[in-house]
């Protein structure tokens with residue numbers, strides 16, 4: 001009976017899970033999935049401590065063809081020898097750290113010896129930091145961040161809603177200064193916010209149908225967008241004006257595709273790393289704050305932040321970023 005079942009590996013597999021030692025012995029150690037069987041992915045998975053989690057929206061990993069690999073120490077786009085690599089802190093050509101520095105001594109020793117477990121990462125990561133890239137496309141963002149500035153971020157979100165993951169979330173990416181230890185970050189493709197709206201004229205133009213569209217900058221001759229002929233219309237056609245810190249700024253909104261993917265990504269993070277709460281800092285009136293948090297406010301907060309909540313010198317993700325759209329969407333996903 002056992003021998004006849006083993007001949008049909010697909011049918012016997014569920015039984016094999018329950019009795020693998022005996023079956024493996026009888027079959028000479030070769031039952032269950034065949035060596036070399038390909039594991040199918042859906043193309044929507046992110047990686048956290050080596051485990052795959054679905055998001056429901058397109059994700060390209062650093063492992064994938066045309067992915068962006070922040071583990072590599074060489075430049076991605078610009079040629080040059082080892083001397084051209086930006087070396088930070090005088091010790092490593094890496095653009096990230098494998099140990100988050102707010103670990104207890106005992107946990108840091110465990111991570112050094114055995115690596116991260118998901119349960120340990122869940123204790124230590126409680127912030128999701130949103131940036132815009134002032135690059136317009138994820139391809140150009142990686143070029144500037146990795147090749148030129150020697151920095152890193154876990155995710156990039158392109159105009160067409162494609163999410164690129166560049167590092168496992170266990171790594172301490174270099175994107176948010178003192179919040180790097182506690183956070184996961186995303187760079188959202190957008191041309192940014194300016195006091196003078198004329199700064200945006202070079203990138204946002206009306207097409208033949210009269211729609212305002214972002215004409216993404218070409219880096220090395222290509223946008224890198226995965227969606228051919230993608231038309232990058234801001235979710236709101238009009239320029240959005242608003243105050244960040246004490247500065248009145250003008251900015252065009254993200255695309256609908258970016259909101260759809262960011263919502264699903266945020267909902268995924270809030271579930272996989274549950275100390276990241278689906279909330280953003282608010283003022284006493286209940287409005288999303290547009291000012292920096294004090295050190296004690298930041299210490300007490302866990303959830304979703306803009307970069308401007310961390311530093312007075314930063315204004316991303318800008319006044320056009322639609323916080324209620326993100327937060328309401330995340331609640332509906334849960």
Ligand SMILES: [Zn+2]
Pocket residue numbers: 130131132307314316
């Ligand atoms: Zn930023």
